[in-house]
Amino acid sequence: xxxxxxxxxxxxxxxxxxxxxxxxxxRTHIKRSVEExxxxxxxxxxxRGEKVSIPARDISEPVFQHGxxxxxxxxSPGNKEFVEGDRLRRPGGGGAGGAGEGxxxxxxxxxxxxxxxxxxxxxxxxxxxxxxxxxLERKALVDLDEVRPVRAGVSRDGVxxxxxxxxxxxxxxxxxxxxxxxxxxxxxxxREALDMEEGKDPVLRNPARIAELKAEIERLEKRLExxxxxxxxDLRYNNLINQPQPSSKAVMFCVMDVSGSMTQAHxxxxxxxxxxxxxxxxxxxxxxxxxxxxHHTAAKEVDEEEFFYSRETGGTIVSxxxxxxxxxxxxxYPPGQWNLYVAQASDGDNWDDDSITCREQLMKSLMxxxxxxxxxxxxxxxxxxxxxxxxxxxxxxxxxxxxRQIVEAGDIYPVFRELFKRRSAH
Amino acid sequence: xxxxxxxxxxxxxxxxxxxAYERELACLADEYRLDTYxxxxxxxxTEQMMDAYASVGMPVGYHHWSFGKQFxxxxxxYRRGQMGLAYELVINSDPCIAYLMEENTLxxxxxxxxxxxxxxxxxxxGNYLFRAWTDASSxxxxxxxxxxxxxxxxxxxxxxxxxxxxxxxxxLQNYGVDRYKRPSPISAEEEARRQxxxxxxxxxxxxxxxxxxxxxPLDDALPGSLSDGEDPLGLREGGRYxxxxxxxxxxxxEKNAPLLAPxxxxxxxxxxxxxxxxxxxxxxxxxxxxxxxxxxxxxxNRLYDDGLVDEGLILEFLQSHTAVVNQPDFDSPYxxxxxxxALGFAMFSDIKRMCEAPTxxxxxxxxxxxxxDWLETVHFAMRxxxxxxxxxxxxxxxxxxxxxxxxxxxxxxxxxLEVTAIHDxxxxxxxxxxxxxxxxxxxxxxxxxxxxxNIRGDRSLTLHHVQDSRRPxxxxxxxxxxxxxxxxxxxxxxxxxxxxxxVGRSLQWPLPDEEAK
Numbered sequence: 016x017x018x019x020x021x022x023x024x025x026x027x028x029x030x031x032x033x034x035x036x037x038x039x040x041x042r043t044h045i046k047r048s049v050e051e052x053x054x055x056x057x058x059x060x061x062x063r064g065e066k067v068s069i070p071a072r073d074i075s076e077p078v079f080q081h082g083x084x085x086x087x088x089x090x091s092p093g094n095k096e097f098v099e100g101d102r103l104r105r106p107g108g109g110g111a112g113g114a115g116e117g118x119x120x121x122x123x124x125x126x127x128x129x130x131x132x133x134x135x136x137x138x139x140x141x142x143x144x145x146x147x148x149x150x151l152e153r154k155a156l157v158d159l160d161e162v163r164p165v166r167a168g169v170s171r172d173g174v175x176x177x178x179x180x181x182x183x184x185x186x187x188x189x190x191x192x193x194x195x196x197x198x199x200x201x202x203x204x205x206r207e208a209l210d211m212e213e214g215k216d217p218v219l220r221n222p223a224r225i226a227e228l229k230a231e232i233e234r235l236e237k238r239l240e241x242x243x244x245x246x247x248x249d250l251r252y253n254n255l256i257n258q259p260q261p262s263s264k265a266v267m268f269c270v271m272d273v274s275g276s277m278t279q280a281h282x283x284x285x286x287x288x289x290x291x292x293x294x295x296x297x298x299x300x301x302x303x304x305x306x307x308x309x310h311h312t313a314a315k316e317v318d319e320e321e322f323f324y325s326r327e328t329g330g331t332i333v334s335x336x337x338x339x340x341x342x343x344x345x346x347x348y349p350p351g352q353w354n355l356y357v358a359q360a361s362d363g364d365n366w367d368d369d370s371i372t373c374r375e376q377l378m379k380s381l382m383x384x385x386x387x388x389x390x391x392x393x394x395x396x397x398x399x400x401x402x403x404x405x406x407x408x409x410x411x412x413x414x415x416x417x418x419r420q421i422v423e424a425g426d427i428y429p430v431f432r433e434l435f436k437r438r439s440a441h
Numbered sequence: 442x443x444x445x446x447x448x449x450x451x452x453x454x455x456x457x458x459x460x461a462y463e464r465e466l467a468c469l470a471d472e473y474r475l476d477t478y479x480x481x482x483x484x485x486x487t488e489q490m491m492d493a494y495a496s497v498g499m500p501v502g503y504h505h506w507s508f509g510k511q512f513x514x515x516x517x518x519y520r521r522g523q524m525g526l527a528y529e530l531v532i533n534s535d536p537c538i539a540y541l542m543e544e545n546t547l548x549x550x551x552x553x554x555x556x557x558x559x560x561x562x563x564x565x566x567g568n569y570l571f572r573a574w575t576d577a578s579s580x581x582x583x584x585x586x587x588x589x590x591x592x593x594x595x596x597x598x599x600x601x602x603x604x605x606x607x608x609x610x611x612x613l614q615n616y617g618v619d620r621y622k623r624p625s626p627i628s629a630e631e632e633a634r635r636q637x638x639x640x641x642x643x644x645x646x647x648x649x650x651x652x653x654x655x656x657x658p659l660d661d662a663l664p665g666s667l668s669d670g671e672d673p674l675g676l677r678e679g680g681r682y683x684x685x686x687x688x689x690x691x692x693x694x695e696k697n698a699p700l701l702a703p704x705x706x707x708x709x710x711x712x713x714x715x716x717x718x719x720x721x722x723x724x725x726x727x728x729x730x731x732x733x734x735x736x737x738x739x740x741x742n743r744l745y746d747d748g749l750v751d752e753g754l755i756l757e758f759l760q761s762h763t764a765v766v767n768q769p770d771f772d773s774p775y776x777x778x779x780x781x782x783a784l785g786f787a788m789f790s791d792i793k794r795m796c797e798a799p800t801x802x803x804x805x806x807x808x809x810x811x812x813x814d815w816l817e818t819v820h821f822a823m824r825x826x827x828x829x830x831x832x833x834x835x836x837x838x839x840x841x842x843x844x845x846x847x848x849x850x851x852x853x854x855x856x857x858l859e860v861t862a863i864h865d866x867x868x869x870x871x872x873x874x875x876x877x878x879x880x881x882x883x884x885x886x887x888x889x890x891x892x893x894x895n896i897r898g899d900r901s902l903t904l905h906h907v908q909d910s911r912r913p914x915x916x917x918x919x920x921x922x923x924x925x926x927x928x929x930x931x932x933x934x935x936x937x938x939x940x941x942x943x944v945g946r947s948l949q950w951p952l953p954d955e956e957a958k
Binding site: 017018019020025028029030032035036037039040066075076077078079080081082083084085087088091093095101102103104105129130132 | 460463482486488493495496506509512520536543558604770845846859868889910916918921
C-alpha cells in the first residue's frame with residue numbers, strides 16, 4: 016500500500032522557469048535596485064547575489080476582498096481581563112489590538128516591500144544587461160584554423176560511441192524484411208504444395224515428393240532463422256564534420272597609471288572600473304584575452320594579480336604604456352586576426368610634452384588598428400594637458416574613441432554603462 | 442500490552458527504519474479504522490521542498506510568474522531564518538503523495554508519516570467535501586494536461602498573451618467555484634479527447650447567444666409583454682440574461698464572454714477546475730489540521746506505549762507537537778490569528794474526552810456525544826462537517842474556556858470596540874456562533890455574483906455585491922474589475938446591494954472619465 020520514493024537525485028530548480036518569468040516581468044524595478052547596489056558595493060564584491068525589494072503593491076495579485084469598515088465580529092483567544100460589555104478604545108494606527116483576523120495578513124498585504132535575493136548569475140545579468148563591446152567585427156580572413164564539430168547527417172562508419180541506434184535498427188529492420196521476403200514466399204509455396212500433397216487420397220500420395228517438400232521446408236526455415244537480427248552492414252553513425260568558424264577573437268588592454276600622483280582612492284576607483292570590465296568581458300565573450308599594462312615612468316606588462324594588487328610609485332609618462340601596447344600588438348596580436356580594445360585609467364597627470372607624444376602615437380599608429388579606446392580620468396580637479404590632447408583624438412575618431420571623467424566611486428557604473436551601451440548598428 | 446524493542450534509536454534514519462515504522466503505523470491505523478488512499482512517500486531535499494511550496498504543493502503545474510514570486514518569497518524567508526519549511530507537504534491525490542524532507546530527524550519523519558500519510562490522507566478520503574468536490578485519482582493527470590495545454594498556447598500565442606490571461610483568471614479564481622452543485626469529475630484523457638470537440642461546441646453556443654439577428658419563435662414571447670409601452674416592438678422582452686444570478690464568475694465567462702478565443706476559454710476552464718480542486722481545502726483548514734494533529738498525537742503515543750520508540754524520541758516529539766498546537770494570546774507579539782492546528786486539535790481531543798469522561802456540562806450540551814464511542818464519534822465528525830458546521834456542532838464550553846475565547850464587535854459607526862461575549866455561561870453560544878461564522882467562506886469572502894449581461898444592448902456585464910453587515914469591498918476591487926473587463930471585453934459594472942436591498946455604490950470599468958476621453 017505504501018511506496019517510498021527517493022527523489023533527492025531528481026532535478027531541483029523546478030521553479031526556474033517561473034522564477035525567470037517573475038524577473039522578466041519586473042525587469043525595470045529590479046534593474047533600478049541593481050544599479051543602486053552596484054554603486055553601493057565594492058566591486059570586488061560582485062561575486063555574490065543581491066537582495067532586491069519591490070514595492071508590494073506593484074506585484075500584488077488582486078482578488079475581491081473585504082475592505083475596512085462595516086460591522087465585524089472578531090473572535091480572539093487569550094482573554095485576560097475583559098468581561099462582557101466592556102468598551103475599548105479602538106487601537107490607533109493598527110497597533111496590537113486583537114484585530115488580526117486570519118485573512119488580513121494574507122498575501123503579504125500590509126507588507127510594504129517584497130524582498131528577495133538574486134543569484135550571482137542573475138545579478139550580473141542585470142548589471143550587464145544591454146551592454147556590448149563596441150565594434151566587435153568578425154575577422155574571418157585568414158584565421159580558419161579554428162574549427163567546431165557540427166552534426167552532418169548520418170554515415171556508414173564511425174566510432175561506436177556515436178552510433179545512431181534508431182537509424183541502425185531501422186536499417187536492420189528494412190534489411191530483414193528484404194532478405195526474408197523471398198524465403199517466406201518460397202516457404203509458403205512449399206507448405207501449400209505439401210498441404211496439397213498430403214490432402215490427396217493416401218493411394219495417390221507421392222512419398223518421395225512429400226519427403227522432398229519437407230526437407231525443402233526445413234531448409235527454408237533454417238535460412239529464415241539465419242537472417243541476422245542486426246548486421247554490421249546496418250550500422251549507422253551520427254556524422255560530425257569540422258566546420259571552420261569565423262573567429263571573433265578580441266583582446267582587451269587594460270592600462271593603468273600607478274604613479275605617485277595616483278592616490279589610493281584613485282587606484283581603487285580604477286581597479287573597480289577594470290574589475291567591472293573584466294567581469295563584463297569574461298561574461299559576454301568567451302574568446303577575449305586580457306593584457307594588463309601598468310605604468311609610471313616606465314610601462315610593464317603584468318599579470319592580473321599584480322595589476323590590481325601590487326604597489327609601485329614614481330612619475331608619469333603615459334606614452335611609455337602606449338608604446339608597450341603598440342609593441343605587444345605588433346608582436347602578438349596582428350590586427351587582421353584580433354579585435355583590439357584598450358581601456359585606460361589615469362588621474363590625468365602626465366609630463367606636459369609627453370601628452371603630445373601620446374596624441375601622435377594614438378593618431379598615427381594605435382587608433383587605425385584599434386576597435387575601441389576608452390579612457391577614464393579619475394579626478395575631481397580640472398583637466399590637464401592629457402585630456403585636452405585626447406579630446407582632439409576623440410574628435411578625429413568619434414566612433415571609436417571615448418573618454419569620460421569619474422569623480423567618485425558612485426560614477427563608475429553609470430560611466431561604464433555609457434561607454435559600453437549597445438549601439439544600434441554602427 | 443507487551444512492550445517491544447524500539448525499532449530504532451537516535452535521530453538518524455534510513456529507508457529500512459522508515460519502512461518498519463510505516464508498517465507499524467499502518468497496523469495502528471487499521472486498528473483505529475483510518476481508511477486511506479495508498480501512500481506514496483517521497484524523500485526530497487530542501488530546495489525541492491521550496492519548489493513544491495511555490496507550486497502550492499502540486500507536483501506539476503503550468504508556468505506563471507506568480508509561482509516564481511512565491512518561490513522567491515519562500516526562499517528569502519527560509520534563507521534568513523524567518524521561517525522554517527513545513528516538515529511535510531501532502532497532496533490530495535490517489536495515491537496520496539507526501540513529501541518528507543531529508544534533513545528531518547527520525548522523530549520528524551515518523552511524525553510526518555503519522556500526520557500526513559494517515560491523518561490528512563484519511564481526511565481526504567473520508568470528508569464529504571473532498572468526496573463530493575475533488576477526484577483524487579485524476580488530479581495529477583489533469584495537472585499534466587493543464588501544463589501541456591498552457592505550454593502549447595504559449596508556443597502558439599506567445600508567453601505574454603497567456604500570462605495576461607492567467608493573471609486575469611487568477612484574480613477571479615476564488616469565484617470560479619460551483620458552491621452548490623457537484624462538478625463533473627475531471628479526467629485528463631477525457632479532457633484531451635473532448636477538448637477539440639468542446640472548443641467548437643462552446644464557440645457555437647457563444648455565437649448563438651450573441652447573434653444580432655433576432656430569431657425567436659413567436660410563442661416564446663413573455664405574457665403581457667405586448668402591453669409594455671416602452672418596448673412596443675418587444676425587443677427586450679427576452680428577460681434578463683442570465684435568468685438567475687451566477688456565483689461562478691469564471692464559468693460564466695468561459696461560457697458567455699463574447700470575444701474570447703476558444704483556447705482562451707479552455708485556459709479559463711483550467712484555472713476554474715483547479716480552483717474547484719482547492720475549494721474543499723479552504724473550507725476545512727481547522728478540521729483537516731486538527732484531525733491530522735489528533736492522529737499524529739494518538740499514533741505517536743501508541744508507538745511509545747508499545748515500546749516501538751524510546752523516551753528520547755517521544756520527548757522530542759512532545760516538544761515539537763507542543764509548538765505546533767500552541768495558540769499565542771491575542772496580545773502576544775507572535776499572534777497571527779487563530780492557529781488552525783491548535784483549535785482543531787483541541788476540538789478533536791475534546792470530543793474524545795467527552796466520550797470517555799463526560800461531565801455534567803457535556804451531558805447537557807452534547808447529549809448525543811457525551812459518553813459515546815469516541816472513535817465512532819470522531820470519525821462521524823470528520824466525515825460529515827466542514828469548519829463552519831464542525832465548530833457550530835462540536836465547540837464545547839470547555840474548549841472555549843481553555844482557549845479563553847472572546848468576541849469583539851468592530852463597528853465603524855461606533856467609536857469604541859465592544860466586547861460582546863467571553864468564556865462564561867452567557868457567552869458560550871455567542872462565541873461559538875461568531876467563531877463558526879468567522880470560518881464560513883461566504884462571510885470571509887465578499888458575496889459577488891453575475892447579475893446581468895446586456896446581450897441586446899452594449900454587452901456590458903453587471904455584477905452584484907451583496908453586502909454583509911455593511912462591509913465594503915477593499916481597494917483591490919478596481920484591479921480585479923480591470924481583469925474582469927479584460928476577459929469580458931466590454932464594460933463591467935459592480936453594484937453593491939445594501940442590507941435593505943437598495944443599490945449602493947456602483948463601480949465600473951473602464952472608468953467613466955476614461956471613456957469620455
